Every structure is written in C-alpha cells, then in structure tokens.
Amino acid sequence: MKRAFPIFGLLTGVLLSYALYQALVAAPTEQTMGDVQRIFYYHVPSAWTAFLLFLINFVASVVYLIRRNAKADIVALVTAEVGVVFCTVVLVTGPIWARPVWGIWWTWDLRLTLTLVLWLIYVSYLMLRRFSSSAQTPLMAAVLAVFGALDVPLVYFSIWFFRTQHPSPVIGGGGSLDPRMGRVLLINWAAFLCFAVLVCWSRYQLERVQRDLEETQALDALLEPGVPERRTPERGIPERGSSR
C-alpha cells in the first residue's frame, strides 16, 4: 500500500486537473444561468461525496456499537471529519451560486436548512470526540452518528417531496440534464471520490499512529524505570518489556 499511495495520489491529481478542464472549458454553457452554472460541477459532487462519507460513518458506527471494533471507530471518525470538509464546500459554494441566480445568498428553505443542520450535527460529533476524555466517548459518538445519519436521507429527498427554493434533482428525479453535462458531472464526482479516498487513507494512518503513540506513552508512564526497552521495527515507537 505504501507504494500504491504516491501512484494513486498522482492519478488523483491528474484526474482532478482533467475534471477541472472539463468543468471550465469542455462542458457546454447553460442557456439561462450562463457560466455561473459551472459551480454545479463542484457543488453537486461535493454534496454526493459528503453524503457517501456520512453513510460510511453510519455503517462504521453501527459496527462499532455491535462489535466494539477499534478499526470501525477510526473509520467512523475519519469519514465524519472528511465528510464535514466536503459538506463545508457545499455550504460555501451553494450561496456563491445562489447570489447571482436567486439574488440572495441564503434562504431558510428546507434543503438548505437541513444541510446546515447536517453540518452542525457532524461538527458536534467531532467536538465530542475532540474534547471528551471519557472512555465512553467512542460509544457516545457512535450513538450520535447513528441518529445524525437520519438527516442524510432527509436532506437528499427534501427536494423530491417538498417544494423548495433549491432546484429539483437533475438526475433520477424527472429532471433533464444535457448528457454532456452529465458526463462532466460524473468525471468531477469520480475525481472528488478519489481525492476523498486519498485524504481518508492519510487521516486513517495518522489516527492509527496517534493511538499507538498514546498507548505507548500510557504504558511508558505506568512502567517503572529500568525495565529493558525494545523498539518496534515497523513504526519505530519504543516499547518497554513485552507487554504490547
């Protein structure tokens, strides 16, 4: 995996550049909105990626609640964090698109409000994980994540079942999207998905090493001085005795 990471990173960079070119140059200009409609190629894939990450967070949280698996806990934390980043992109690019098209930056419409609530739920999830030092924190966070995930389908289907200021779905909801625009949209989504995988993988490794280090520091503090020290060859974190 260590060798695959830089190659995958390079491919993701190439794909993101190609997707940017497709969005800014190759995609046809929309008739009523003009060039500003091209925000669509960043706004929508970011939203889909955020939803997918929150869905993975939900599954990992359920797995953690059932099995108390540490890896599932890390996956839940990582996907929530990266999901919040993508959701932030959605909440920032949306108003920038709305201003020239609707004439307002923000309206308390159902889709927009539920997206903001979704973002707040996962920010509170991350704050709980960051500031609570209780041993029960992963458990509490998993419960919060399960309830928080209920907001994802509400956000997604809000424009299907309610009349909102936000446009109706252009894919799968009876909307008509130019096939060339659809192709560019999918290229951009693929690029952002690869980028999300890359960031999640880096964050996962970081969290794993951090937990190992904390465990080693705790053991270090517990053990008396003078116990022979040995080093783990893989990560280079010193160990005392053979307790790990």
Added chain:
Amino acid sequence: MTYLYAAYAATWIIHVSYLGILVRRYARLRREIEELRKK
C-alpha cells in the same frame, strides 16, 4: 465569472486548509515519537 472563480477558489482553499491541518498533526506526531525514542 467572478462568482464561478470564487466558488472554485473557495473549494480548494477549504481542502488545502484541511490538508495543512493534517500535515501539522503529522509533524507534531513525528516530534512526539522522536521525543519518546530519546527517552
């Protein structure tokens, strides 16, 4: 066009800021590992 470029720039500012946070965390972790090795 200003709005379009603003949206694209904002997207990458958010992503690069998050990557910057990760790099800082990684550097801090490396420092802590080095300190632990020296003990």
